[in-house]
Amino acid sequence: MSDVVTRIAPSPTGSLHVGTARSALFNYLFARKNNGTFLGRIEDTDRARSTKEFEDDVLEGLSWLGIKPDELNRQSERGELYKEYLKQLLDSGKAYLSKEESKINPGTQIEVVRLKNPGSSVSFEDMIRGTITFDTGELGDFVIARSIDDPLYHLAVVVDDHEMAVTHVIRGEDHISNTPRQILIQKALDIPQPYYAHIPLILAKDRSKLSKRHGATSVNEYRSLGYLPESIINYLALLGWNPDDNQELFSLKDLIQAFDIEEIHKGGAVFDIEKLKWFNREYLKRLSQSEQEEGIETFLSPKITESEGYDIVRLRRVTPLIIERISVFSDVKILSDEGELDYYFIRPTYKPESLLWKNEGTLNDVCSHLKHLSTILNALSEKEFTQQDIKSAVWGYAEEKGRGTVLWPMRYALSGRDKSPDPFALASVLEKNETSARLEYAIKLTQ
RNA sequence: GGCCCCAUCGUCUAGUGGUUAGGACAUCAGGUUCUCAUCCUGAAAACCGGGGUUCGACUCCCCGUGGGGUCACCA
Numbered sequence: 001m002s003d004v005v006t007r008i009a010p011s012p013t014g015s016l017h018v019g020t021a022r023s024a025l026f027n028y029l030f031a032r033k034n035n036g037t038f039l040g041r042i043e044d045t046d047r048a049r050s051t052k053e054f055e056d057d058v059l060e061g062l063s064w065l066g067i068k069p070d071e072l073n074r075q076s077e078r079g080e081l082y083k084e085y086l087k088q089l090l091d092s093g094k095a096y097l098s099k100e101e102s103k104i105n106p107g108t109q110i111e112v113v114r115l116k117n118p119g120s121s122v123s124f125e126d127m128i129r130g131t132i133t134f135d136t137g138e139l140g141d142f143v144i145a146r147s148i149d150d151p152l153y154h155l156a157v158v159v160d161d162h163e164m165a166v167t168h169v170i171r172g173e174d175h176i177s178n179t180p181r182q183i184l185i186q187k188a189l190d191i192p193q194p195y196y197a198h199i200p201l202i203l204a205k206d207r208s209k210l211s212k213r214h215g216a217t218s219v220n221e222y223r224s225l226g227y228l229p230e231s232i233i234n235y236l237a238l239l240g241w242n243p244d245d246n247q248e249l250f251s252l253k254d255l256i257q258a259f260d261i262e263e264i265h266k267g268g269a270v271f272d273i274e275k276l277k278w279f280n281r282e283y284l285k286r287l288s289q290s291e292q293e294e295g296i297e298t299f300l301s302p303k304i305t306e307s308e309g310y311d312i313v314r315l316r317r318v319t320p321l322i323i324e325r326i327s328v329f330s331d332v333k334i335l336s337d338e339g340e341l342d343y344y345f346i347r348p349t350y351k352p353e354s355l356l357w358k359n360e361g362t363l364n365d366v367c368s369h370l371k372h373l374s375t376i377l378n379a380l381s382e383k384e385f386t387q388q389d390i391k392s393a394v395w396g397y398a399e400e401k402g403r404g405t406v407l408w409p410m411r412y413a414l415s416g417r418d419k420s421p422d423p424f425a426l427a428s429v430l431e432k433n434e435t436s437a438r439l440e441y442a443i444k445l446t447q
Numbered sequence: 448g449g450c451c452c453c454a455u456c457g458u459c460u461a462g463u464g465g466u467u468a469g470g471a472c473a474u475c476a477g478g479u480u481c482u483c484a485u486c487c488u489g490a491a492a493a494c495c496g497g498g499g500u501u502c503g504a505c506u507c508c509c510c511g512u513g514g515g516g517u518c519a520c521c522a
Contacts, residue, residue, distance in 0.1 A: 011522045046521055103520055112520060129452070138450070138518085146520050153522050177451060177517040200453080200515095207514060235459095238471095242460055246470045265453095265460085268515065272458050275472045325484050340483095357481065395480080407481040419483035 004036025012054035015218035016061035040069025082151035094188035113145040127197040226329025281327035299332035348416025357408035367446035413442035
């Protein structure tokens with residue numbers, strides 16, 4: 001086989017769609033697997049709808065995911081090339097100029113270029129689906145350029161894939177019905193046909209093609225929610241492709257190793273955000289402590305970051321506890337908006353009755369428990385104020401008086417919340433001074 | 448509607464003629480030091496239907512049914 005060349009050919013008319021990202025990924029994987037080249041080509045022949053902003057968005061998205069093309073081209077810069085091929089087609093009589101009324105601007109006359117369609121039956125070998133046959137009769141003499149200087153998609157694609165020596169066209173299933181047209185152009189130009197592989201579509205929950213109306217579809221949206229590129233890559237790869245074994249976690253390197261284009265499925269796959277979240281959590285756990293801190297900090301509410309008790313040391317201690325409760329960094333925003341993270345940084349206030357375990361017992365009992373706890377904890381040095389040490393110090397007393405009756409008020413005094421991490425973790429994270437201050441506050445409340 | 452593609456738990460999937468149809472996510476139940484989360488264990492959950500072929504079909508063939516894609520002077 002000659003050197004493998006694949007390509008991703010997005011049109012910059014929108015933000016990088018997850019489907020485009022997956023097509024790019026499969027092209028990237030196939031190229032790398034075969035020591036080939038992965039090309040990028042901006043398909044901006046529709047100048048009215050293409051923008052520089054979207055182009056940047058798409059390109060940035062791809063490099064963020066780690067699948068940046070080896071080379072990049074823009075169709076808008078290759079006009080001369082298409083013109084040459086168009087002339088060749090015209091000269092050989094395989095295409096012709098046709099004066100007709102514009103469909104876009106009714107009333108005005110334009111001269112489009114149409115391909116003379118022999119109306120033959122066309123078939124091609126799809127690497128994923130096998131032989132696909134079309135009767136091209138119904139296609140008629142379709143338009144391949146608005147004018148000699150203004151090529152349309154099908155012409156540009158065929159010319160570029162040929163000029164760039166693309167060997168494998170790996171693209172979405174929605175292009176299957178475009179393929180016969182492109183083959184017709186290839187035949188008219190007498191240029192060879194690349195290998196085709198049409199990958200299944202990413203579907204929404206209702207099993208239709210995933211589009212904006214179904215919610216977040218662009219890579220950038222997920223990126224700004226704090227999803228990790230590794231998890232998006234991993235998830236997208238497993239949507240429509242699977243290795244032989246039960247392995248689920250794959251780095252890009254692993255994917256190149258394991259990837260086999262023949263194993264890509266034929267049926268579409270529903271995009272399941274829950275599974276994506278699961279992947280994201282797995283990669284979140286594998287992040288370094290400082291990366292975790294940084295991610296958390298960007299989503300913490302101002303109420304917390306601007307509070308007096310907020311500092312980076314506290315954040316550092318608290319990070320593992322937060323990571324345990326989120327699957328995406330943006331969950332931090334949800335949690336902090338709900339006040340679930342306040343107590344790590346801000347001293348809580350609450351009604352004294354809340355300190356009662358299951359609403360039983362008396363405030364008097366609670367007071368004496370808290371006093372005893374305070375004494376025990378004060379006996380510990382700041383260095384000994386670890387989760388383990390605190391637990392061993394308190395455990396005996398809790399066992400003796402009843403775990404709930406002791407632990408609930410202790411935890412509540414530290415968090416002011418019905419739900420929170422356990423009191424030992426809380427105390428060690430808050431450190432000795434803040435812990436005793438909060439206990440003192442609770443003791444006062446109960447007196 | 449024409450043409451084309453597809454079809455295993457709710458979802459992603461393993462399976463290539465003989466399996467208790469396996470795994471993961473989600474769900475539910477139980478357990479782990481008070482609550483929450485984590486973690487552990489377990490449970491429920493699928494071969495679209497009908498014909499063939501075959502000693503034997505989830506696996507092969509045909510026909511239905513269902514779903515999807517596409518029918519531009521967009522890409």
